Amino acid sequence: MTTTVPLHAPDATSDDLHLLSILESGLPGQIGTPDEPATYTVPAVFSRQVTRDERARIEDPETARRLAEQSGAPTTGPALRLVVSDRRLLIENTSLDRLRDGLAAALAAMLRDLGGDLRAARDERAVAAEAREVEERRRSDATHAAVSTIRFE
Structure with missing residues (x-):
């Protein structure tokens, strides 16, 4: 059985990428025992x-380096990695x-920022495409006007 633990209540109106939960079944079985590793991989959905x-x-x-820094992760041991x-x-x-203790909040903020950055880039591309389209219509109209003045009589 797969168990997930919710990370937060997602905004149902947003199509931005966010994390829903931790996949509990993907965690090491040693958690909570004397053999619990200091670090391990946590799968999130x-x-x-x-x-x-x-x-x-x-x-x-x-990105992982900034997140580790923002969340106060120790500077010793293996580095945080996101896959x-x-x-x-x-x-x-x-x-x-x-x-x-802070990494989940830093991850959520990073994904919000990422969504905003990608939306802004997409909007810039749309504005540039619209400008190219307007310029192409202007050029086409000017060409058509020039052609329409030419008579072979």
Whole structure:
């Protein structure tokens, strides 16, 4: 049986990428025992499929470095690493305590910022495409007007 633990109440009106829950069945069985590892991989479930651009930003080592820094993760030991696997985010070299103590909030903020950045870039591309279309209509109209003045009489 697969158990997930909700991370937050998602905004149902938003199609921005966010994390829904931790996949509890993907956690190491040693959690809560004397053999619990200091760090491990925590699988979290995305709200939807990740795009190529989102994946590139999420998996960029600089993103993990900033998140670790923002959340106060220790500077010793293996570095935090983020890996997208289908609709899951594998948060490597962390723990549930680190997520609870700030990393989960930092991840949520990073995904909100990522969504805003990608929306802004998409809007800029749309404005540029509209400007090219207007210019092409202007050019076409000017060409048509020039052609219509020519008579072969």
